[in-house]
Amino acid sequence: MGYVVIQASGLRKQYGETVALDGVDLHVREGEIFGVLGQSGAGKSTLLRCVNLLERPDAGTVTVAGQDLTALRDRELNRARQRIGMIHQHFALLSSRTVAGNVAFPLEVMGVPRAERRRRVAELLDLVGLGGRAGARPHQLSGGQKQRVGIARALAGNPSVLLSDEATSALDPATTQSILSLLKRLNAELGLTILLITHEMNVVKSVCDSVAIMSSGRIEESGAIADLVRTPGSRLTREIFPLPEPPPPGSVTLTFTGDPGRSLVSEVVRKFDVDVSILGGAIEELAGGAVGRLRVSITGAESQAAVAHLSSAGLLVEVAQ
Incomplete structure (x- = not known):
């Protein structure tokens, strides 16, 4: 611009x-x-x-x-x-x-x-x-x-x-x-x-x-919009993807552009000793392209490493306390 x-x-x-x-x-x-x-x-x-x-x-x-x-x-x-x-x-x-x-x-x-x-x-x-x-x-x-x-x-x-x-x-x-x-x-x-x-x-x-x-x-x-959806706590993201609030303690909310979210979730299951359950989410087509938001539960011995891997892959990762 x-x-x-x-x-x-x-x-x-x-x-x-x-x-x-x-x-x-x-x-x-x-x-x-x-x-x-x-x-x-x-x-x-x-x-x-x-x-x-x-x-x-x-x-x-x-x-x-x-x-x-x-x-x-x-x-x-x-x-x-x-x-x-x-x-x-x-x-x-x-x-x-x-x-x-x-x-x-x-x-x-x-x-x-x-x-x-x-x-x-x-x-x-x-x-x-x-x-x-x-x-x-x-x-x-x-x-x-x-x-x-x-x-x-x-x-x-x-x-x-x-x-x-x-x-x-x-x-x-x-x-x-x-x-x-x-x-x-x-x-x-x-x-x-x-x-x-x-x-x-x-x-x-x-x-x-x-x-x-x-x-x-x-x-x-x-x-x-591309910046706001990657900003922690964004109201825009909450309104586009109205997941139940507050999130369950320990759950992980992932926000991403394109469609890497589901494939990365599958990847951490293969690479780490964890179980992943999808609690909710959706992918929306915005003017600038696809944006997704997933809420997952990640449990197991390497859950912290799995979360760190998702963050390093470029996803916005929010862990509920």
Whole structure:
């Protein structure tokens, strides 16, 4: 990944007695899909609105592509926002306009000439798979098609950053997957940096390179998913692999990338004087590849040596006390 393209530092936002953001720091690198995960009321949508200054934080700074948005006046801020696309949860389409008219709207605001608008709209509709629906009205579209229009509109100004506020929460599972696949393709083809807000772990597992988990206005943990799943005590790992807690005393929890876990368990049985029982676990396909978590019981004269062998093989090994 490249340099930090979205940087929020010390963000605080309060509504009356409610603290929506309580000293939030966020760092999103160029070209990554970064998810902010949390339940309703965690502060994640407020964080997103602060990133493009639709909500001005009470304290802290927001820098996008090297520009401190919190220091800009209204006219400068409006120009800066043109480089930040926004996808809304409930589509926010103009019912009086056609599909093409909705996508053209931000280009009209930017003063793009009509011929160029038409060319750009056609290009964008082809990009999101709606080349044949330019003349349709929003009420004639399915939910997935409406969101594709919203995505095309968000891309109209050639943004380098795309913000997504629960863009799939109003869609059925199959349509959700199609929209996530589209976002992943746009990320790869256009080099877009995508910051998406979600309460759904499946969204994070499907497309995100990195994640921040929010609760009560604070970020509990943040980082690349591949790093977090190898971090002892990670909340993300516990939520992806909800094994019973607390683990039985003496049990060993193994977390690994790829699929070496089961083969290594078989290997220690052959190499060491131990018995191994699998107590639970699973392997999940994440955006960065397969990740597994197994909980096992290792008993026998060489149990400590077997545990050390698993650790030296690169697995995250957690022994319950």
